[in-house]
Amino acid sequence: MVWADLKPSDIIRPASVQNAIAVAMAMGCSTNAIIHLIAIGRRAGVDVTLEDFDRLSRVVPVIANVRPSGSDYLMEDFFYAGGLPALMTRLTDHLDLSMISVTGKPLGEDIANAQVYNDDVIRPVDNPIYAEGALAVLKGNLAPEGCVIKPSACSAKFQNHSGPALVFDDYADLKEQIDSDDLEVTEDSVLVLRNAGPVGGPGMPEWGMLPIPGKLVRAGVRDMLRLSDARMSGTSYGACVLHVSPEAHVGGPLALLKTGDMITVDIPGRRIHMEVSDEELARRRALWTPPEDPYQRGFGKMYMSHVSQAHDGCDFDFLQTAAGAPVPEPKIF
Numbered sequence: 001m002v003w004a005d006l007k008p009s010d011i012i013r014p015a016s017v018q019n020a021i022a023v024a025m026a027m028g029c030s031t032n033a034i035i036h037l038i039a040i041g042r043r044a045g046v047d048v049t050l051e052d053f054d055r056l057s058r059v060v061p062v063i064a065n066v067r068p069s070g071s072d073y074l075m076e077d078f079f080y081a082g083g084l085p086a087l088m089t090r091l092t093d094h095l096d097l098s099m100i101s102v103t104g105k106p107l108g109e110d111i112a113n114a115q116v117y118n119d120d121v122i123r124p125v126d127n128p129i130y131a132e133g134a135l136a137v138l139k140g141n142l143a144p145e146g147c148v149i150k151p152s153a154c155s156a157k158f159q160n161h162s163g164p165a166l167v168f169d170d171y172a173d174l175k176e177q178i179d180s181d182d183l184e185v186t187e188d189s190v191l192v193l194r195n196a197g198p199v200g201g202p203g204m205p206e207w208g209m210l211p212i213p214g215k216l217v218r219a220g221v222r223d224m225l226r227l228s229d230a231r232m233s234g235t236s237y238g239a240c241v242l243h244v245s246p247e248a249h250v251g252g253p254l255a256l257l258k259t260g261d262m263i264t265v266d267i268p269g270r271r272i273h274m275e276v277s278d279e280e281l282a283r284r285r286a287l288w289t290p291p292e293d294p295y296q297r298g299f300g301k302m303y304m305s306h307v308s309q310a311h312d313g314c315d316f317d318f319l320q321t322a323a324g325a326p327v328p329e330p331k332i333f
Contacts, residue, residue: 001102001104004104006102006104008043008044011099011100011101012040012043012046013044013046013099014046015099016096016099016100017037017041017046017048017052018056019095019096019099019107020037021033021052021053021056022060022091022094022095023084023087023088023095024037024134025053025056025060025061025062025133026060026061026062026063026064026087026090026094026133026134027062027064027084027134028062028066028068028070028134028150029134029234030150030233030234031135031149031208031231031234031242031243032233032234033135033234034053034135034243034310035231035243035310035313035314036313038050038311038313038315039313039314041313042312042313042315042320042321042322043315043320043321044321045321045322048313050137050145050146050311051137053133053137053148054135054136054137054270056094056133057132057133057134057137058132058133059094059132060091060094060132060133061125061128061129061131061132062128062129062132062133062152063087063091063122063123063124063128063129064087064122064123064129065120065121065122065123066078066121067235067237068153068235068236069129069130069134069153071129072120073121077118078121078122080117080121081116081117081121081122082116082118083114085110085114086111086115086117087116087122088107088114089111089115090116090123090124090125091125093125097111129152130152132151133152134151134152135149135150135151136149136150136151137270138265138267138270138271138272139270139271139272140272140273141253141274141276141281142227142244142254142257142272142273142274143252143253143254144245144246144252144253145245145252145310145311146243146310146311147227147241147242147244147245147272148241148243149240149241149265149267150237151267153236153237153238154223154238154239155223155238158239158265158267159266159267159268160265160266160268161190161225161264161265162262162263162264162265163225163263164188164190164259164260164262165189165190165227165257165259165260165261165262165263165274166183166184166190166191166192166259167194167257167258167259168191168192168193168194169194169195170193170194170195170196170200171196174193174207174210178211178213178214179211179213179214179215180213181214181215183213183215185213185216187219187221187224190224190225190226190265191210191225191226191227192227192254192257193207193210193227193229193230194228194249194255195247195248195249195291196208196229196230196247197229197230197243197244197245197247197248197249197250197309197310198247198307198314199247199249199293199304199307200229200247200248200250200291201230202294202295202300202304203303204229204230204231204310205231206230206233206236207228207230207231208226208228208230208231208236208240209226209233209236209237209238210226210228210240212224223238223239224238224239225239225263226239226240226241227263228240228241229242229244229245229248229249229252229254229310231243241265241272244310245309245310245311247309247310249290249291250290250309251288251290253274253281255288256276256281256288257274257276258284261274261275261276262274262275263275303316
């Protein structure tokens with residue numbers, strides 16, 4: 001790539017980013033893919049949004065039968081079944097094959113000789129393991145800028161669910177209470193962790209797969225609806241609503257939620273809602289006090305002042321092309 005002067009800006013174009021999203025959806029990708037692709041795209045001047053992911057998730061099925069979306073196979077099996085080039089041969093209706101890759105060649109040439117060696121690991125599109133893409137974007141009064149869930153990796157009963165919130169103000173609060181036998185919780189409760197986002201974490205740690213309360217685990221509960229402004233690992237599973245934006249630390253509606261408030265999640269309708277009136281939310285906001293930032297100087301201060309929210313890629317605002325003209329090459333003396 002160096003000798004060919006092939007730069008990221010030559011490869012990262014609107015159509016190639018859409019290709020990446022489509023492949024990610026078919027793969028059963030991590031929710032982290034959303035943050036990474038938005039940030040990468042905007043570094044190259046491509047305005048990627050949550051709506052791009054949700055639009056493609058409606059039409060691109062999950063065809064990689066790999067955990068956690070699949071049930072039987074791991075990534076090694078996917079490799080021996082033909083890997084990513086083979087998977088892309090089954091998505092040609094959703095890809096722009098003229099886009100060049102790191103090889104400098106059009107994608108169509110890159111995958112021309114790829115083959116699928118196991119139809120159960122890499123399924124045909126008419127026999128997917130999940131009819132829609134791996135991820136869904138939800139919006140509502142709890143997440144006006146959006147949040148994400150991986151419905152292909154959670155129990156089907158959570159496609160539509162309402163339950164009372166059980167709110168933990170930070171990770172220490174969660175760890176202290178979650179295994180208490182006195183915790184007032186049922187399997188219908190919605191576990192909520194806040195102040196774990198890009199600023200509140202800080203750094204948006206992978207705390208989003210909240211543990212099932214100990215007493216429910218002993219009773220046989222294996223999945224619950226969980227909600228946070230944090231992230232989770234791509235290998236995790238469960239009904240975890242993540243990346244709630246804006247996050248609680250900067251005054252997003254998540255900061256106003258109280259234990260006992262009813263939360264409704266409608267994945268087919270792409271909706272998330274807390275059953276609290278606008279008047280009550282306004283009253284709570286008037287009483288809300290912003291938490292103190294832990295960093296008053298140094299890199300931590302710079303980070304907290306310039307990092308964007310999850311729906312904008314959690315990137316430094318000054319590194320995106322919208323921040324200004326490109327930096328010129330330095331003079332050499």
